[in-house]
Amino acid sequence: MDVNIIYNVEHEMPLGMAIALYFYLTGLSAGSFIISTFAYGFGMTKYKPLGKIGVVMATLLLVIAPIILLVDLEQPLRFWHLIIYLRITSPITWGTFLLSLYPMNCIVYGYFMFMGDMKKTKIFGLIGIPLALLVHGYTGFILALGKARVLWNTAIMPPIFLVSAMVSGLAMMILVVIIKDYFVQRNKERNPDLIYDLAKLLAASIVLDLILIGIDLSVLLTSHTEAYKAAVMLLAGEFALPFLGIEVLLGAVIPLILILSPFTKRWIPALALASVLVMIGILAMRYIMVVGGLSIPLS
């Protein structure tokens, strides 16, 4: 039967690119922190060159990320209400404390690392791992507990966010190492094996990320009407180009081919290109999740 909407009110989309960018930056931070602890927390010595860069990147990104959140508030000067009037059921309250503890721990961990106190570095590195996982996992909960939005309200949202954090963090580390070895410290000894190892890890994380996206989509497609419509929006609707084109093809499939194919896996420019594409793909993923989820009509 022919149905036409004559009049309806839709309020403006509450969250947008700023929140997507915030999720992206915390993801990068958590990813680089975990890579930094490979050497200093778990003693994998081949990743030692990444320890110091990792912790510096993690701290810097986690200083920028909450500033974006503050700017996105309608009343930024009331931010202290978050600490005074907290409500424990809200994931934003969890975030208030995680976003305070995690950068502090990063700074202490980095301080002992630069001082050369390996024992204390290890302790704070190991404390930092659950914090890094939580600080990014809670952003997944922010979406998952927004139960009005069908694209967000799935149990797989926190794991997808954690895995995509690892993917983007690894890609950023590869780029950082390439820039360091080939541009900043050109005269020093290069270490391509480290890049190849990171690329292998990146490939594994991309595969895991694709599996999780596939699980999410298949459940959405077979679930209730609204969920099915959200899945169709990603596959054939308004967000098909960003999702299939940028997130899946450019951000996952092409980098995977570049990293695994025997012609390019030992060629640094190809790995650099793969990392750039992965970082763009994950940013697109954050955008699709936040803006795509909010664009599904409610009334």
Place this chain on the structure above:
Amino acid sequence: MVVDLRRCIGCHSCSVACKAENRVPLGVFRSWVKIIEKGTYPNITRHFLPSLCNQCDHPPCVINCPVQATWRQEDGIVIIDEHRCIGCKYCLASCPYNARYINPLLPIVQKCYFCYHRVYAGLEPACVEVCPAKARIFGDLNNPEEEVAKLLSKHPFQTLKPEMGTYPQVYYIAADADAMDPFAGRKEWM
């Protein structure tokens, strides 16, 4: 609140009264009337759905507000403390009914609160008082003598999105399923 759609004539008086009573700025609404048309000429009908905050018994906006700026009172009305709201907009993202908005002038989150300033003074909410067809009926469901309780015990009724588990407290009599469906009539979502 009960909205009896057998009586609604789609005149938008409730939307206008709400705007005037609560000084709702341009571009946002606490209460509005969704109108759909269905069928093909000459078999065609128009259906209305007056929409407002459902004052849920289990409100997701309250659960997700990080600063306790919104809560459900003993009498069931969900209210906002305008001096405590930080404008994080997470409640807007959590509300399944699109009932909340950012007041562009203040700027903080606002929504319908059943005109509690009028109700506590012994008056009816503005939209109820102004409705020329008496399609909106306001009262206490727990009191069997009230008209809302009598109406709901006599007639079949619907609520919006009961599957969300929010226990909405705005009840519709004779609401059209297509008017209640957010996707009906949106060609790009078919």
